[in-house]
Amino acid sequence: xxxxxxxxxxxxxxxxxxxxxxxxxxxxxxxxxxxxxxxxxxxxxxxxxxxxxxxxxxxxxxxxxxxxxxxxxxxxxxxxxxxxxxxxxxxxxxxxxxxxxxxxxxxxxxxxxxxxxxxxxxxxxxxxxxxxxxxxxxxxxxxxxxxxxxxxxxxxxxxxxxxxxxxxxxxxxxxxxxxxxxxxxxxxxxxxxxxxxxxxxxxxxxxxxxxxxxxxxxxxxxxxxxxxxxxxxxxxxxxxxxxxxxxxxxxxxxxxxxxxxxxxxxxxxxxxxxxxxxxxxxxxxxxxxxxxxxxxxxxxxxxxxxxxxxxxxxxxxxxxxxxxxxxxxxxxxxxxxxxxxxxxxxxxxxx
Amino acid sequence: xxxxxxxxxxxxxxxxxxxxxxxxxxxxxxxxxxxxxxxxxxxxxxxxxxxxxxxxxxxxxxxxxxxxxxxxxxxxxxxxxxxxxxxxxxxxxxxxxxxxxxxxxxxxxxxxxxxxxxxxxxxxxxxxxxxxxxxxxxxxxxxxxxxxxxxxxxxxxxxxxxxxxxxxxxxxxxxxxxxxxxxxxxxxxxxxxxxxxxxxxxxxxxxxxxxxxxxxxxxxxxxxxxxxxxxxxxxxxxxxxxxxxxxxxxxxxxxxxxxxxxxxxxxxxxxxxxxxxxxxxxxxxxxxxxxxxxxxxxxxxxxxxxxxxxxxxxxxxxxxxxxxxxxxxxxxxxxxxxxxxxxxxxxxxxxxxxxxxxxxxxxxxxxxxxxxxxxxxxxxxxxxxxxxxxxxxxxxxxxxxxxxxxxxxxxxxxxxxxxxxxxxxxxxxxxxxxxxxxxxxxxxxxxxxxxxxxxxxxxxxxxxxxxx
Numbered sequence: 001x002x003x004x005x006x007x008x009x010x011x012x013x014x015x016x017x018x019x020x021x022x023x024x025x026x027x028x029x030x031x032x033x034x035x036x037x038x039x040x041x042x043x044x045x046x047x048x049x050x051x052x053x054x055x056x057x058x059x060x061x062x063x064x065x066x067x068x069x070x071x072x073x074x075x076x077x078x079x080x081x082x083x084x085x086x087x088x089x090x091x092x093x094x095x096x097x098x099x100x101x102x103x104x105x106x107x108x109x110x111x112x113x114x115x116x117x118x119x120x121x122x123x124x125x126x127x128x129x130x131x132x133x134x135x136x137x138x139x140x141x142x143x144x145x146x147x148x149x150x151x152x153x154x155x156x157x158x159x160x161x162x163x164x165x166x167x168x169x170x171x172x173x174x175x176x177x178x179x180x181x182x183x184x185x186x187x188x189x190x191x192x193x194x195x196x197x198x199x200x201x202x203x204x205x206x207x208x209x210x211x212x213x214x215x216x217x218x219x220x221x222x223x224x225x226x227x228x229x230x231x232x233x234x235x236x237x238x239x240x241x242x243x244x245x246x247x248x249x250x251x252x253x254x255x256x257x258x259x260x261x262x263x264x265x266x267x268x269x270x271x272x273x274x275x276x277x278x279x280x281x282x283x284x285x286x287x288x289x290x291x292x293x294x295x296x297x298x299x300x301x302x303x304x305x306x307x308x309x310x311x312x313x314x315x316x317x318x319x320x321x322x323x324x325x326x327x328x329x330x331x332x333x334x335x336x337x338x339x340x341x342x343x344x345x346x347x348x349x350x351x
Numbered sequence: 352x353x354x355x356x357x358x359x360x361x362x363x364x365x366x367x368x369x370x371x372x373x374x375x376x377x378x379x380x381x382x383x384x385x386x387x388x389x390x391x392x393x394x395x396x397x398x399x400x401x402x403x404x405x406x407x408x409x410x411x412x413x414x415x416x417x418x419x420x421x422x423x424x425x426x427x428x429x430x431x432x433x434x435x436x437x438x439x440x441x442x443x444x445x446x447x448x449x450x451x452x453x454x455x456x457x458x459x460x461x462x463x464x465x466x467x468x469x470x471x472x473x474x475x476x477x478x479x480x481x482x483x484x485x486x487x488x489x490x491x492x493x494x495x496x497x498x499x500x501x502x503x504x505x506x507x508x509x510x511x512x513x514x515x516x517x518x519x520x521x522x523x524x525x526x527x528x529x530x531x532x533x534x535x536x537x538x539x540x541x542x543x544x545x546x547x548x549x550x551x552x553x554x555x556x557x558x559x560x561x562x563x564x565x566x567x568x569x570x571x572x573x574x575x576x577x578x579x580x581x582x583x584x585x586x587x588x589x590x591x592x593x594x595x596x597x598x599x600x601x602x603x604x605x606x607x608x609x610x611x612x613x614x615x616x617x618x619x620x621x622x623x624x625x626x627x628x629x630x631x632x633x634x635x636x637x638x639x640x641x642x643x644x645x646x647x648x649x650x651x652x653x654x655x656x657x658x659x660x661x662x663x664x665x666x667x668x669x670x671x672x673x674x675x676x677x678x679x680x681x682x683x684x685x686x687x688x689x690x691x692x693x694x695x696x697x698x699x700x701x702x703x704x705x706x707x708x709x710x711x712x713x714x715x716x717x718x719x720x721x722x723x724x725x726x727x728x729x730x731x732x733x734x735x736x737x738x739x740x741x742x743x744x745x746x747x748x749x750x751x752x753x754x755x756x757x758x759x760x761x762x763x764x765x766x767x768x769x770x771x772x773x774x775x776x777x778x779x780x781x782x783x784x785x786x787x788x789x790x791x792x793x794x795x796x797x798x799x800x801x802x803x804x805x806x807x808x809x810x811x812x813x814x815x816x817x818x819x
Contacts, residue, residue: 003814006804008767009753010797012717012776013745018708043598044406045628051404058397065402066392073622075604083599084625085633085739086705127395175546175725176785179712185776185793187800194814209800211792219391219401228741231629235746240569241667247437247518247733248487252662259574271803277790282398285790293745297753301767304757306814313567314750 002193004204007301009294010187014180015286016088016165023164024093025079028057028100030108030157032150034128034143035067036101041081042093043073047288048220049089055216056094056281060101061108062125063142079160087286090216091182094281095163103159111149111157112140165279182277184285186210188229190266190298194306199322203233203266203299210270213277213285222270225291229268232295234259237315373422382412406624415624418580418594423651426582427456429644430502431479431490431637431654432509433664437520437733438533439484439513441491448508449494454501457647458509460492464639465612471602471634473541473700475534476736478610478639484513485533486698486733488663493637495644495652518733522695523672525730533698533731541696542704542729544711546783549722554687558678562759566673566751570695572665573740577626578656579665583641585649591642592619595635598628603635610639630739631665634701666738669706669729670695673714673751678722683765685774687722690714692748694729694737701738703729710744715783716752717793718774723783766808768801 016022027039038057044050054068061068072078081093109120112130116123116138124133131139149155165181191205208225215221238258242250251257276283300311309324391402409415446458461467461481468474480489492509496502519525525539532539555561581595591611597603600620608615625632637654644652656664676689692710696703711727760770775793782788800806 005814006806007757008771008797008800008806009749010717010771010775010793011745011749011753012713012793013742014709014712018705018712041601043600043622043625043628045598045625045632048404050406051402054405055397055400055402058395062395063397064393064395065397065400066388066405070405073600075600075618075620080601081599083602083633084628085598085630086743170546170784173545173547175544175711175783176548178786179708179784180786182790183782183788185717185791185796187793187796189800189804189806191804196814205804207800207804209796209803211790211796213790214398216398217400217402219403231741232746235568235571235668239571241572241662241735243520243734247520248435249663249735252659254574254658257572257574257662269803271799273792273796273799275790275792275795279789289742289745293742293749294753296746297750300750300754301757304761308814310754310758312565312754314569 002195003306004191004193005302005304005306006189006191007298007305008187008189009297009301011290011293012183012185013087013290013293014183015091016181017082017086018179019167019169019177021164022082022088022092023162024081024096025160025162026093026096026100027079027158027160028097028104030061030104030146032143032147034063034141034146035069036061036063038068038070038097039078040070040072040093040097041078042089043084045084047224049084052090052216052220053094053097056098057101059282060098061105061142063128087288087290090284090286091280092163092165094284096161098281099161099163100159103161104157107149107155107157107159108142108145111153111155112145115140115148182279182285184211184287184290186290186294188294188298190302192299192302192306194303194321196307196325199318199325201237201303201316201318201321205267205269206295206298207269208271209273210287210291211273211275212287213275213280214283215272216282216284218272221272221287224287225270226268228291229295230260230265232292233264233266233299235292235314236296236299237317240315417577417626418582418596418623419655421582421594423582423584426651426653427495427497427648428499428502429493429495429641429652429654430506431640432492432506433487434480434484434489434491435487436484436513436515437487437518438516440516441480441482441484442512442514444492445510446492449505452501452505452508454497455494455505456497457495457644458492459640459643459647463643464610466610469606469610469635470700471702472704476699476701486735488735490664493640493644495648520732520734522670522693522730522732525732526693526728533733539730540728541700541731542707544707544727546711546723546725548783551687551689551722551724554722555678558686559681561676561678562755562762563676564755564758566675566754568671568747568750570670570735570737571668572662573629573631575627575629575631578658578661579632579636580655581638581641582651582653583638583645584651585642585645590617590619591645592621593638593642594621594623595638596625596632597622597635598625598632603638606635607638607642611642629741633739636665663735666701666740667697667735668740669703669737669744669747671710671747673748675751675755677755677759679759679763683763683770683773685718685720688715688720690725692727694727695734696729696731697734697736698731699736701736703737705739706744710748712784713745714748714752716756717776719776719780725783768797768806771797
């Protein structure tokens with residue numbers, strides 16, 4: 001019969017490279033109509049990072065996401081970037097983009113200040129306007145300021161910036177140091193059905209509570225989590241590159257390398273944990289990689305909860321779970337019905 | 352094993368003039384020209400908005416140009432011949448028959464690469480293997496032809512004579528000093544990391560109970576929808592433009608410059624919209640080969656990996672063997688933890704050093720443990736190279752430490768949630784490397800997930816019967 005179990009796993013994960021410098025640079029140009037262009041060397045790999053960067057620049061300049069056009073990933077045209085890797089784009093490239101936007105904004109404030117008879121430090125930008133702090137009615141449209149900057153003041157509002165997470169090299173003897181600027185945290189809880197006759201595991205539901213600092217775009221965070229969970233389900237239950245005795249892959253194709261399809265996906269409930277990291281752009285950290293980190297552990301803990309077998313070698317294929325159940329039954333020949341605390345961990349482990 | 356090429360009976364371009372023509376233009380897609388900008392993109396403040404992506408509409412309408420969609424006049428198509436043997440000495444490579452095929456414009460081997468090595472940290476990876484083969488997916492020669500089919504057939508006509516060598520396939524074997532070196536005279540252990548804190552043996556001696564467990568993970572592939580692809584175009588000024596699925600163009604340009612032996616200023620790398628990376632596109636692959644084929648032919652050259660090549664000739668996730676030992680107090684406080692990780696590093700280093708570091712640093716889990724000894728090794732084997740993949744070792748160690756945590760909780764009769772909360776990091780906790788942590792919310796995430804899920808205490812390891 002099918003038995004239902006639940007299991008949890010939590011994790012921590014760093015944002016950015018281990019100790020090594022991993023800077024990003026960015027250039028922000030404010031156009032005459034009050035829109036902006038961001039130049040970045042990072043690459044859109046499908047995760048939506050260019051939208052996140054546009055939102056960060058828009059926030060700093062007080063304009064909307066759609067007002068920011070992003071030009072990316074051309075070594076002739078865009079500034080250096082360590083790349084779309086290590087869950088670093090929102091945090092590292094995002095900080096660089098925010099700083100670049102802030103510098104362009106400083107020029108806008110210098111241009112606007114005499115027009116509004118105040119000091120630049122008294123100005124703020126929001127809702128497409130540059131206004132005097134505390135006196136929102138004293139304002140100018142950002143486009144008017146940007147155009148004035150170009151055609152009257154002769155100060156094109158262009159800013160550049162860079163960011164590199166602060167780290168400290170690890171001591172080679174003890175490993176002590178500060179390898180990363182910041183970390184994120186998460187918990188996933190899985191509910192699974194295990195067929196105790198066939199060993200087949202179906203993941204029914206996963207609740208995923210993830211910290212990413214400020215969620216710059218909650219919809220894209222949800223997308224990352226759902227994608228990460230699907231990758232985690234494959235890692236937990238199905239995916240494995242097999243080799244023959246001579247070291248050649250046996251299943252380098254999608255017929256024999258099994259991975260989850262949409263039909264194998266559990267219901268995923270994404271929960272974003274409120275947090276703010278003062279070192280990130282508007283409090284943001286990152287979310288790309290961590291989304292799959294706890295999935296396999298949560299599923300295997302749920303399998304244990306369901307049928308009392310501990311899978312110690314991934315993936316927990318039906319065959320492996322079946323063999324573990326068989327081994328468990330052989331060890332408990334006279335016990336019929338419930339065994340307290342299942343297999344007790346390692347006693348029914350499968351390698 | 353590479354895909355079987357589609358065999359063309361008579362690959363004579365004169366008889367089949369169609370294959371010299373560019374592909375027919377894509378059918379006209381009709382779509383509304385007046386675009387309604389979704390609200391989330393128009394709102395201020397921008398941060399926190401559920402703004403849709405600027406590229407979503409193009410993806411939805413099939414208008415995004417991936418490399419496979421790009422065509423330049425007179426463009427050639429390239430294929431790379433794979434070794435198909437895990438460890439061997441190359442005795443000879445005969446390309447004559449392939450070169451003589453109608454429609455084949457150029458063939459190159461590793462000897463044509465000015466500097467035939469690269470890698471993000473250790474430069475141990477040949478662009479095309481010329482003397483030794485270290486894993487079955489190694490490229491040994493490349494062909495540029497007027498069509499992909501002709502190129503695929505031509506690589507079958509390249510004859511490579513190998514002297515087979517015994518491959519090292521098991522990471523634990525590779526770890527042993529007596530095992531022959533995969534990259535002899537270099538040692539098989541090519542990376543080591545140690546994190547020490549407190550006195551772990553003393554902690555075990557003082558523990559109420561000590562638990563041990565060994566956990567293993569498998570090799571997996573990134574499986575992006577879009578396989579690796581690149582187009583190189585060498586121009587008359589001696590400048591080469593490379594369109595690539597690369598996720599790191601700054602490093603990529605430096606690597607291409609180094610392997611080609613030309614200044615970086617002569618290289619332009621444009622990363623197109625990438626159809627999934629997950630870490631598998633974080634270093635160059637065939638860019639130098641395409642650049643040289645383009646230089647040799649004076650024509651743009653395109654290469655798109657087959658799904659099979661994506662498995663065998665790009666990086667994969669490191670399999671790990673993980674030994675855990677944990678001492679706890681009677682109440683369930685973790686007093687000490689000792690960990691040994693062995694990473695199967697495959698044939699080349701690639702991003703193994705980063706993976707090794709992250710795996711080791713994260714291996715104790717998000718818990719306050721005063722006495723810790725975590726040691727990690729990465730070893731060469733003659734298997735597909737392992738490299739960056741979403742999580743850099745973290746999914747592997749999390750599988751181990753969280754399975755281990757549940758085993759301990761069950762043995763102590765504690766609710767896994769309670770056991771985790773008792774030991775989890777909090778604001779200001781000190782990490783295994785001695786870093787003071789900020790914005791820590793692991794307990795919050797545990798409690799929120801438990802509430803949302805409806806977690807209700809310790810199970811009995813026998814599940815709940817549900818309808819079959």
